[in-house]
Amino acid sequence: MTTSSAPEPVPVPVPIRVLLPGDQEVVAHLWSRRQAPDGWRYEVGxxxxxxxxxDSVEPAEYRVWVRAPEHVRPVGGVSYDDVPTEYLEQPTVVQQALGPRRPSGWVLAKTGGRGPGRGVVHAVDCEEAPAGAPVLTLDRALDAAQHPGTRLCSLCGAAAELDPVLKRFDHGFGGED
Structure with missing residues (x-):
């Protein structure tokens, strides 16, 4: 058994005024619009x-994305309600509360002294992290943190993030503190 579905409606362009360089203005077709982080873009023909x-010459249409409202103006009496519009994904309440995510990974800053494992483990975005140091995975950061003489940075939160994993989350759950 086959089912037929109605074909997707083809967008019908609506007229819009486009401001061209040199103070020229033409009426073009508005095909779609898209919200961007820095404003709106309109696809015009x-x-x-x-x-x-x-030797013939035929009419054609040149499509281009332009900034709105800098390069477009509405045509009086025209509704733009049915123009296909793509909106930016709005952040959830949780994303708004937490803010942007930190980059993942850690880096090891070598400190002076003799012997292996002398250093400080930092989050990659820590102000004290050495520039250009290789990014460590969680397992590599934990291995480095277990060496005597290596400490975890408390400025960037590496200590708060890695200590519970090193101590197997025992702290506060009746295990050894």
Missing amino acids: LPAYRNGPG
């Missing part, structure tokens, strides 16, 4: 000509 077969 500008009227043009192209060479056809032989």
